[in-house]
Amino acid sequence: MSHTDFAIETQGMTRAFGGVNAVADLDLAIPKGTIYGFLGPNGCGKSTSIRMLTGLLSPTSGEIRVLGETLPGAEEKLRRRIGYMTQKFSLYDNLSVRENLEFVAQIYGLNRRASKQRIAELVTLYDLVGREKQMAGSMSGGQKQRLALAAATLHHPELLFLDEPTSAVDPENRREFWERLFDLCAQGTTILVSTHYMDEAERCHGLAILERGIKRADGSPQQLMAAMGARVVEISGDDLRNLKQSLISESAVLSAAQIGSRLRVLVRSDIEDPLAWLKPRIASRTMEEVRASLEDVFVTCTGERLAGVSKGATDHVA
Amino acid sequence: MWRRIFAIVVKELRQLSRDRMTFGMIVMIPLVQLMLFGYAINTDARHLPAGLVNLSDSAYSRSLVQAVEATQVVDFKQRYLSAAEAEAAITRGEVKAVLYLPADLDERLVRHPSFAGQQYLAQPYLSQPVGQWLVDGSDTVVASTIRSLRQMPLDEIAGRAQKTVMPSFEVVQYFNPEQRSVVNIVPGLLGVILTMTMVMFTSAAIVREREQGNMEFLITTPVRPLELMLGKIVPYVIVGFVQVTIILSAGHLLFDVPIRGGLDSIALAAMLFICASLTLGLVISTIAKTQLQSMQMTVFILLPSILLSGFMFPYEAMPIAAQWIAEALPATHFMRMSRAIVLRDAQVMDLQFDALWMIGFTCVGLFIASMRFSKRLD
Numbered sequence: 230m231s232h233t234d235f236a237i238e239t240q241g242m243t244r245a246f247g248g249v250n251a252v253a254d255l256d257l258a259i260p261k262g263t264i265y266g267f268l269g270p271n272g273c274g275k276s277t278s279i280r281m282l283t284g285l286l287s288p289t290s291g292e293i294r295v296l297g298e299t300l301p302g303a304e305e306k307l308r309r310r311i312g313y314m315t316q317k318f319s320l321y322d323n324l325s326v327r328e329n330l331e332f333v334a335q336i337y338g339l340n341r342r343a344s345k346q347r348i349a350e351l352v353t354l355y356d357l358v359g360r361e362k363q364m365a366g367s368m369s370g371g372q373k374q375r376l377a378l379a380a381a382t383l384h385h386p387e388l389l390f391l392d393e394p395t396s397a398v399d400p401e402n403r404r405e406f407w408e409r410l411f412d413l414c415a416q417g418t419t420i421l422v423s424t425h426y427m428d429e430a431e432r433c434h435g436l437a438i439l440e441r442g443i444k445r446a447d448g449s450p451q452q453l454m455a456a457m458g459a460r461v462v463e464i465s466g467d468d469l470r471n472l473k474q475s476l477i478s479e480s481a482v483l484s485a486a487q488i489g490s491r492l493r494v495l496v497r498s499d500i501e502d503p504l505a506w507l508k509p510r511i512a513s514r515t516m517e518e519v520r521a522s523l524e525d526v527f528v529t530c531t532g533e534r535l536a537g538v539s540k541g542a543t544d545h546v547a
Numbered sequence: 548m549w550r551r552i553f554a555i556v557v558k559e560l561r562q563l564s565r566d567r568m569t570f571g572m573i574v575m576i577p578l579v580q581l582m583l584f585g586y587a588i589n590t591d592a593r594h595l596p597a598g599l600v601n602l603s604d605s606a607y608s609r610s611l612v613q614a615v616e617a618t619q620v621v622d623f624k625q626r627y628l629s630a631a632e633a634e635a636a637i638t639r640g641e642v643k644a645v646l647y648l649p650a651d652l653d654e655r656l657v658r659h660p661s662f663a664g665q666q667y668l669a670q671p672y673l674s675q676p677v678g679q680w681l682v683d684g685s686d687t688v689v690a691s692t693i694r695s696l697r698q699m700p701l702d703e704i705a706g707r708a709q710k711t712v713m714p715s716f717e718v719v720q721y722f723n724p725e726q727r728s729v730v731n732i733v734p735g736l737l738g739v740i741l742t743m744t745m746v747m748f749t750s751a752a753i754v755r756e757r758e759q760g761n762m763e764f765l766i767t768t769p770v771r772p773l774e775l776m777l778g779k780i781v782p783y784v785i786v787g788f789v790q791v792t793i794i795l796s797a798g799h800l801l802f803d804v805p806i807r808g809g810l811d812s813i814a815l816a817a818m819l820f821i822c823a824s825l826t827l828g829l830v831i832s833t834i835a836k837t838q839l840q841s842m843q844m845t846v847f848i849l850l851p852s853i854l855l856s857g858f859m860f861p862y863e864a865m866p867i868a869a870q871w872i873a874e875a876l877p878a879t880h881f882m883r884m885s886r887a888i889v890l891r892d893a894q895v896m897d898l899q900f901d902a903l904w905m906i907g908f909t910c911v912g913l914f915i916a917s918m919r920f921s922k923r924l925d
Contacts, residue, residue, distance in 0.1 A: 283767055304922070308769040319764035323565045324558065335554030336768045370765045380764075 230380035235294075236261045236388050236419035237282060242291035251277040253442045255291070259421065259435065261387075264414050266433035267423040268527065274442035275423035276316060279390050282421070283313050286305040293528045309337065312386035314377050316393045317410050322366025326357055326376055329365055330383065337384040351379040355409070360432055378406075383415065389413065396428065407432055438530050445530035454521040459483050459495040459529045460503045461521050476510065484528045495525055510532025551770055555778025559752075563782060569748075571788050577793045583857070584736055585729050585802045597621035598645040600633050603652035610704050611656075611677070615646060620692055630681070644693050645681040649915040652677055662701040677701070696901050722807075723891045730805070733798035735858040737817070738881045740746050740794060742824055742852040743845075745787055749828030750841040752779045753920065758838060762813040773917045780825045787821035790816075795889070808888035815895050816888055819905040820881035826912030827877065833919035852878035880904050898908040 237259040237277040244252045251343060252274040259265045266424050280286040282295055284304030289508065293300040296310055305401055320329045330540065334344035352358055355375040360368070365376060374394060391410075395403045407429065422433065437447040446453055464472065469492045473485045476494060484497040496503040507516060570908060601608050616623060625642055627633040634647040649655070655677045656662045662677070680697075684690040702709045723730045753775075756762045765775070795813070799805040806813075827848065835841035853859065855869055856878040862870065872880040880901035887893035895902055 280924060285766065285922075287764070287923070287925055307629040307887065308767060311767070313764065315763045315768040317763075319760045319762075321558070321562065321761060323562050323760075327671065328561060330552055331556045333768070335550055335557075336765075336770050338550060338769070340550075441759070 235283070236296060237265075238281075238292075239295045240292045242278070242293055243289045244274075244281055245289045246284060250442050251290075252281070252288075255439075255442075255444055257436075257437065257447075259419065261419050262414065262417055264410060264420045264422060264432070266286035266430045267421070267439055268425070268427075268430040268436050268523075269423075269439035270425055273439040274440075275439060276392050277442075279290065279313075279392050279423060283311060283390055285389035286326050309384060310387050310485065311336065312384065312389045314381040314389070314391045314394055318365075318373050318377060318395065318397075320365050320373075320377060320380055322532060323364060325362050325364055326368075327361040330380060333380045333383050339384075347383060351383060355379045362379035364484055370397035371399065371406075374398050374402070374406065375409075380407065382418075384419065388419045388421070391420065393423055393425070395424070395426065403429070427522070427527070431523050438527055440531040446526065450523050452525075453487070453526045454523065457521050457526045457529050458498050459521075459525065460498055460500075461498060461519050461525050462494045462503050462507060462516050463488075464492045464494060464507070464511050464514050464516040465490055466511070472511060474512070479510075481506065487529075493519075493525075495528060548771070551774045552778045552781070553643065555770075555775060556781045559628045559779060563786075569873040572788060574793065576744055577790045578797060580740055581733065581736055581794055581797050582801070584732055585798065588732055590688065591726075591728070592688050593619055594622045595643045595689060595692065596641070597623045597921055598625040598627050598636050598642040599623045600627045600630060600645060602649045602650040603648050605653050606705060607656055608648050608652050611648065611652075611701075612646070614697065614703055615699070616699075618696065620696060621646075633681060636706050637681060640683075643683050643686075643689050647679040647681060649678065656701070659701060662705045671730040698877050704767065718864040723838060728801075729798075729802045730890065731886065732858075733802060734885040735856075735882050736798075736887050737791060737794050737889075738820065738856060738878045739853050739858055740786055740790060741817070741820060741881070742878045744790060744823055745783060745824035746828040746831065746848055747782050747842070747845045748786065749779060749825045750831035750835065750845050751838050753829065753832035754835050754838050757836075763924070766924075772920045773913070775921070776826075776829055776913060776916050779829065780822070783825055784818070784821050787825075788817065791817045804910065806889055806890070807892040808890075809892075809894075812888045812893070812895050813885070815903070816881065816898075818885070819902055819909070820877055821838070822909040823877035823881075823905045823912065826909050826916060829916040830912050830919070833916050848876070852876050855879065856882045858882055874904075877905055877908055 235258050236321065237257055239255055239257045242255040242257070243250060244406070255274075255278060267278060269275055277286065281288050281293060284295075284300050284307060287301045295303075295307055297407070299308055300307075303462065321332070329346060330348045331478065333348060337353065339347060352361060355377060355378060357372065357379070365373065368376065374397065378391075378394070381384065381391075396408055398406065403426075410422070414420055422429070424430055433450065435449050436453070438445045438453075446456075456482060466472075469487050469490075473487060474493055475480045476485045476492075481497045481500050483497060485492055485494045489492075494507070496506065498504045504518060571768050599612060601612065612623065615621065621644060623646070625636060627636060627645065630647055633642075633647065636642050637645060655675055658674045659677055660674055682690050682693045700709055710784070720726060753762075756765060795804075795806060799806055828845070831841055831844045831848075835844055851872065855865065855873040856862075856876055857873070858878070862873060862879065862883075865873065884893075884895070884898050884901050887898055888895070
C-alpha cells in the first residue's frame with residue numbers, strides 16, 4: 230500500500246503522564262475506508278490514543294500522520310476533515326436537538342441554507358424526527374448518542390473518531406448504531422472506534438488489543454482468532470469449580486472460565502492434542518473443541534478476561 | 548469568523564435564557580443590593596447606644612444630659628453607678644460610650660469658660676472639663692462621632708442664648724449639598740455590582756464547558772480561541788447594560804440620586820468597565836480548573852474592588868502601596884469615572900487616563916485569555 234492509502238499511521242506513539250506511560254510505543258497503520266477498533270479495558274490507553282490522533286494531546290515521542298498530515302502541527306488543518314464523538318456526551322444539555330446541530334453547523338461555517346438542509350438530513354437519518362425541539366439533556370442514552378453522532382458527522386468528515394460510543398446504550402440500540410457506522414463506512418468514511426465490548430470489536434475490519442498502554446495484538450478479528458497461540462476446549466459435567474481450580478494450576482492451561490454449565494479452557498498450542506492431554510485430567514466429564522472467540526484472543530494476549538463484558542463474545546460462538 | 552462568534556453568542560444567550568436562576572440574579576442582584584446599601588450604608592453615626600454615670604445628680608447635670616441627648620448623637624440606654632460598672636458594660640458591648648459626670652459637676656460647670664462666660668478666661672488653670680466620655684474606640688467612626696461632642700456649647704444650660712460663632716472658613720459643598728451618603732454610594736455601587744456579576748459570569752464560562760465535557764468536543768472544531776472568547780463576552784455586555792440601567796434608574800427614583808452627566812458618557816464608561824471586567828473573568832476562567840476555584844478567584848478580586856477602589860473609603864486616604872494595588876483594579880478607575888460623570892457631569896474626555904487604562908486592560912486581558920486557552924488537553 231502506498232502512503233496515502235492509510236488514514237492513520239503512527240510509529241512509536243508514546244504518551245507519559247507523570248512518568249507513567251499511558252500509551253507506549255504504539256504502531257498503527259489504519260487503511261482508509263475501514264472501521265478500526267481499539268479493544269481493551271478501561272485505562273488501557275484507548276482514550277489517550279484517540280486524543281493524540283485528534284491533536285488534543287501531544288505525544289511524548291513518536292510520529293503521527295493523520296490523513297497525510299503530521300501531528301503535532303497540522304491540528305487546525307485537520308479540524309474540518311475529522312469528526313470526534315467523545316466518550317461523555319459533549320453537546321449542550323440545555324439546548325434543543327435543533328439548536329445543538331445549528332450551533333455545530335455554524336461553527337463549521339455552513340451558511341443558513343446549507344445548515345438547514347444538512348440538519349434536516351441528519352435528523353431523518355438518525356431518527357430524531359419530532360424531537361427537534363426536545364432539550365438534549367432530557368433524551369435517553371440512545372437518542373443522545375445518535376445526536377452526538379449526527380453532530381460529529383455534520384461536516385462530512387473523512388475520518389471519524391468514536392470514543393466508547395455505546396457505553397451508555399442498550400444492546401438493541403448498539404446493533405442499530407453499528408448499522409449506521411457501516412453506512413458511513415460504505416460512503417468512504419474511515420472510522421476509529423474504541424470499545425470494551427467483544428461483540429463490537431468483532432464487527433471491526435481491523436483492531437488492536439491494548440493493555441496498559443501496550444498493543445498486545447492487531448489484525449482482523451479472523452486473523453487474530455486464527456493466530457491465537459491456544460486452542461479452546463469446552464468441558465461439561467459436575468463440580469466444575471473444583472476442576473477449574475486444578476486445571477489453572479497447570480502451566481499448559483492459559484485460562485479456565487465457567488460459562489453456564491460448561492468450563493471454557495484455553496490450552497497452549499504447544500500441546501499437540503489438547504483433548505488427549507485433558508482426558509486424564511477431567512475424569513468422566515465430556516468435552517469438545519470449539520472455535521476460538523475474540524475474547525479468547527483477548528485472554529491469551531493479556532492473560533485476563535475483561536471483567537463483566539464477556540457475554541457478547543460467548544453468545545457469538547455458542 | 549463572524550459566523551462562529553455569532554453562533555457562540557446565540558448559544559450563550561439561549562443557555563442563559565433557560566437558566567432561570569441566573570436570569571433572575573441578573574435583575575435581582577442590582578435591585579436588592581441597591582436597596583440594601585442605599586438604605587443601610589450611612590457614615591453619619593446617629594443614636595449610638597450610650598450609658599450614663601451621674602454622680603452629681605444635680606439640676607444642672609440633668610439639663611446637661613438632656614442637652615447631650617438633644618444632639619441625637621447618643622441615646623442614653625443605661626445608667627450605671629460607678630465608672631467600673633460602666634467600663635464592664637462597654638466591654639460587654641452593651642453600650643458604645645458612657646458619659647461620666649463627677650460629683651463636683653456643678654463646681655466644674657461654674658468655672659468652665661463656655662458655661663460661665665468671659666470672667667474665667669483669665670484663669671484657665673482653674674477650669675477643667677465638666678465630665679468625661681468613655682468610648683469604645685475600636686470603631687473609628689463611633690469614636691470620632693463622640694469626639695465631635697468635645698466642644699459642645701454649654702450656653703443653653705447656663706440659660707443664655709447660644710453665641711453665634713464666626714467660622715474661620717466657609718465651606719461650599721458642591722454636588723451633594725445635603726451630604727447624603729447614598730448620593731455617593733449609588734454610582735459606586737454600579738462598579739461593585741458590575742464587578743461582581745461580570746467577573747462571576749465569565750469566570751465560570753470556560754470552566755463550566757470544561758467541567759461539563761463540552762470543551763473536548765468544542766476544541767476539535769475549527770473554532771478559534773479569540774472567537775470563543777469574544778463570543779463568550781458579548782452576551783454579558785448586554786447583561787451589564789441591563790444592570791447599569793436598573794441601578795441608575797432605581798437609584799434615581801428611590802434615592803433621588805441626581806444623574807447630571809450625559810447618558811452617552813455613562814454608557815461609554817460602563818462599556819469600558821464591563822469589557823474590562825469580562826476579560827478579567829475570562830482570564831480567571833482559563834486559570835481555574837473547577838467552577839469552585841473560579842468562584843474563589845472572583846471573590847479574591849471582588850473584595851479589593853469593594854474595599855480599595857474608593858467605594859467605601861476615600862482613595863486618597865490609602866497608603867501609596869494600597870493605591871498602586873487599587874490602580875490595577877478596573878473597579879477603581881470606573882468608580883472614579885462613574886462618580887465624575889453621574890454626579891459632576893464630567894465628560895469621558897476629562898477622564899482619559901481612566902478610559903485608556905480600561906481599554907488597555909481589556910486588550911491585554913483578551914490577549915492573555917486567548918493565549919492561555921489552548922485547544923489542547925495537555
